[in-house]
Amino acid sequence: MPIPAQLREGTGIVQTLAPPALTYDYQHSNIGNAVILHADCFEWLSRIPEDSLHAIVTDPPYGVKEYDLLQIEKRASGIGGVWRIPPSFDGHPRAPLPRFTALNAKERATLRDFFVRWARLAVRSLRPGGHVCIASNSFLSQFVFAALVEGGLEFRGEIIRLVGTLRGGDKPKGAEEEFPDVCSLPRGRYEPWGLLRKPLPPRMTVAECLRTWQTGGLRRLPDGRPFSDVIMSERTPKRERAIADHPSLKPQSFMRQIVHCALPLGYGLVADPFAGSGATLAAAEAIGVRAIGAERYADYYTMACEAIPRLAALPVTFHPQQQALFAAEMDDTGEGEAL
Ligand SMILES: C[S@@+](CC[C@H](N)C(=O)[O-])C[C@H]1O[C@@H](n2cnc3c(N)ncnc32)[C@H](O)[C@@H]1O
Numbered sequence: 001m002p003i004p005a006q007l008r009e010g011t012g013i014v015q016t017l018a019p020p021a022l023t024y025d026y027q028h029s030n031i032g033n034a035v036i037l038h039a040d041c042f043e044w045l046s047r048i049p050e051d052s053l054h055a056i057v058t059d060p061p062y063g064v065k066e067y068d069l070l071q072i073e074k075r076a077s078g079i080g081g082v083w084r085i086p087p088s089f090d091g092h093p094r095a096p097l098p099r100f101t102a103l104n105a106k107e108r109a110t111l112r113d114f115f116v117r118w119a120r121l122a123v124r125s126l127r128p129g130g131h132v133c134i135a136s137n138s139f140l141s142q143f144v145f146a147a148l149v150e151g152g153l154e155f156r157g158e159i160i161r162l163v164g165t166l167r168g169g170d171k172p173k174g175a176e177e178e179f180p181d182v183c184s185l186p187r188g189r190y191e192p193w194g195l196l197r198k199p200l201p202p203r204m205t206v207a208e209c210l211r212t213w214q215t216g217g218l219r220r221l222p223d224g225r226p227f228s229d230v231i232m233s234e235r236t237p238k239r240e241r242a243i244a245d246h247p248s249l250k251p252q253s254f255m256r257q258i259v260h261c262a263l264p265l266g267y268g269l270v271a272d273p274f275a276g277s278g279a280t281l282a283a284a285e286a287i288g289v290r291a292i293g294a295e296r297y298a299d300y301y302t303m304a305c306e307a308i309p310r311l312a313a314l315p316v317t318f319h320p321q322q323q324a325l326f327a328a329e330m331d332d333t334g335e336g337e338a339l
Pocket of ligand 1: 039040041042059060061062246248249250273274275276277278279280294295296297300
């Protein structure tokens with residue numbers, strides 16, 4: 001099913017506001033309405049003026065250490081570290097995945113500190129009512145979301161990206177033949193994205209927040225139905241991975257939907273502080289909204305500069321089952337029409 005024209009071609013609202021100068025002395029590249037910076041986001045977020053961002057859509061280093069330079073090098077050499085090769089069931093080699101269950105108590109404390117510190121900066125940078133959509137996984141989300149709330153964000157729920165992953169489902173390690181009917185964790189079939197918000201000023205209603213800050217709510221689907229918190233998704237298609245060979249590249253079909261929902265009035269500035277190869281920025285560019293992102297690692301920054309225009313130019317389609325979900329919703333309400 002083709003993506004609706006408004007989602008593909010922009011919101012129809014002409015964005016006349018000049019982008020604020022948030023690039024400072026960082027190496028950066030402008031790609032249409034998007035800007036990618038080669039920067040550490042902790043430093044960058046602490047420099048930008050308060051209340052600068054309308055929304056944050058991001059996919060952070062969940063285990064915190066998997067994107068340390070040492071771990072990126074270990075991943076490249078295939079020796080040791082937090083990245084492991086999942087078992088192959090069909091003879092095809094698998095790409096390495098980070099081993100989050102290997103985090104010990106000290107690393108979990110580090111993870112908590114990381115996200116509390118990050119949330120404080122996000123609260124400072126966001127306009128009141130600005131949303132944060134943040135990728136996680138079913139194993140670590142409880143720690144990550146709790147830390148974000150501790151850092152000052154308000155928890156608003158989760159967006160469930162339904163997608164087949166290679167996580168979990170393994171037989172007990174070292175005793176696979178002894179316990180052939182057991183798996184130690186369920187096979188992952190979803191990715192939880194935390195939905196959080198910078199608290200509204202005391203007694204301010206959502207309507208007042210929308211008028212004052214253009215934030216506070218989520219944008220409805222292009223046909224007027226509410227944005228839904230379950231999204232049938234897909235593994236990142238090969239043609240997107242061929243453009244950006246980043247280990248955590250997210251699919252455009254999903255990213256365009258969440259970037260669209262993050263700006264309730266269809267305009268404003270979306271940030272991705274952990275930009276990677278630029279999937280969020282490409283999604284924003286594709287749907288015609290302004291975005292800015294930071295990536296700390298030089299090779300991924302360079303990758304993003306090249307990938308953003310190419311990912312943004314791709315036409316995308318919804319997962320075929322997304323259509324079934326919409327149909328079920330229509331049966332419940334008796335309203336709506338197919339996209
Ligand atoms: C999970 S990946 C995001 C990938 C992204 N979803 C994509 O589609 O390309 C997280 C990224 O954050 C970067 N990163 C880690 N710490 C950072 C920091 N303090 N500031 C900016 N980028 C950082 C890593 O190098 C990595 O590329």
